[in-house]
Amino acid sequence: MGDVMKLSSRLQAALYYCSGCESLADVGSDHAYLAIAAVKSVVSKAVAIDNKNGPYQKAVRNVRRHELSNRIRCSLSEGIEDIDEDTDVIAVCGMGGMMIVAILEKGASFIARKKPSLVLQPNNATSAVRQWLDSHDYHVLSETIVEERGQDYDCLHAIPKKQPSQLSPREILHGPVLLKERSEPFIRRLLRMVEVKKKALMEINKERIKEIIRLKEEILDLEDILDDCKTTV
Ligand SMILES: C[S@@+](CC[C@H](N)C(=O)[O-])C[C@H]1O[C@@H](n2cnc3c(N)ncnc32)[C@H](O)[C@@H]1O
Numbered sequence: 001m002g003d004v005m006k007l008s009s010r011l012q013a014a015l016y017y018c019s020g021c022e023s024l025a026d027v028g029s030d031h032a033y034l035a036i037a038a039v040k041s042v043v044s045k046a047v048a049i050d051n052k053n054g055p056y057q058k059a060v061r062n063v064r065r066h067e068l069s070n071r072i073r074c075s076l077s078e079g080i081e082d083i084d085e086d087t088d089v090i091a092v093c094g095m096g097g098m099m100i101v102a103i104l105e106k107g108a109s110f111i112a113r114k115k116p117s118l119v120l121q122p123n124n125a126t127s128a129v130r131q132w133l134d135s136h137d138y139h140v141l142s143e144t145i146v147e148e149r150g151q152d153y154d155c156l157h158a159i160p161k162k163q164p165s166q167l168s169p170r171e172i173l174h175g176p177v178l179l180k181e182r183s184e185p186f187i188r189r190l191l192r193m194v195e196v197k198k199k200a201l202m203e204i205n206k207e208r209i210k211e212i213i214r215l216k217e218e219i220l221d222l223e224d225i226l227d228d229c230k231t232t233v
Pocket residue numbers: 011027028029030031049050051052055077078079080092093094095099103
């Protein structure tokens with residue numbers, strides 16, 4: 001039956017968001033761990049896509065080792081160009097937010113036509129991902145901060161919007177669901193951001209007036225969110 005595989009907490013969050021779907025496209029799958037875990041637990045089939053030969057070969061080996069070649073197709077291809085027509089969930093995890101946006105943008109016509117769920121785990125620039133989702137009629141249904149080896153990762157689950165809506169700049173920056181849920185990791189992140197910005201403010205050249213004003217506004221905004229968090233604890 002193939003050996004047991006321990007999924008990282010980052011990929012476990014992504015896996016959780018794939019539940020309820022049938023056909024997964026894991027873009028940038030590398031080792032194909034997500035696709036393997038998904039067909040073993042939540043989806044019927046998957047395509048594990050990577051655009052580099054080394055990761056692609058790793059995926060092929062792992063899929064064979066788990067005896068899942070009949071349910072997981074490995075593809076050496078770019079973004080979502082070799083996606084299955086019946087794909088109802090696309091996962092793009094473990095890369096920079098701008099790279100995720102570039103993949104979504106290239107696949108925008110498929111996404112607009114088939115309206116799959118999107119499971120996205122950017123390592124940075126999450127606000128750019130939220131901006132893309134919002135302007136392509138996707139609604140952030142869930143988002144979570146997963147801690148792994150001392151590093152925080154955002155994981156987003158987005159579905160097509162049911163009615164027209166638009167995220168505010170604050171929601172784009174900090175996350176509409178994170179702002180509502182006010183989880184401990186989210187509050188810790190805000191406190192860290194305040195600390196970093198206050199330090200920058202102390203060290204900045206006093207002639208850089210515009211930057212000083214911007215930093216002060218950003219600190220006030222963060223403190224405002226933190227105050228809201230306190231009032232509901
Ligand atoms: C850091 S790994 C992440 C692996 C896995 N998704 C995870 O979260 O653990 C990123 C993978 O994405 C692949 N990749 C980057 N850009 C891609 C693209 N445009 N299309 C397909 N694969 C891509 C890389 O080759 C690499 O194997």
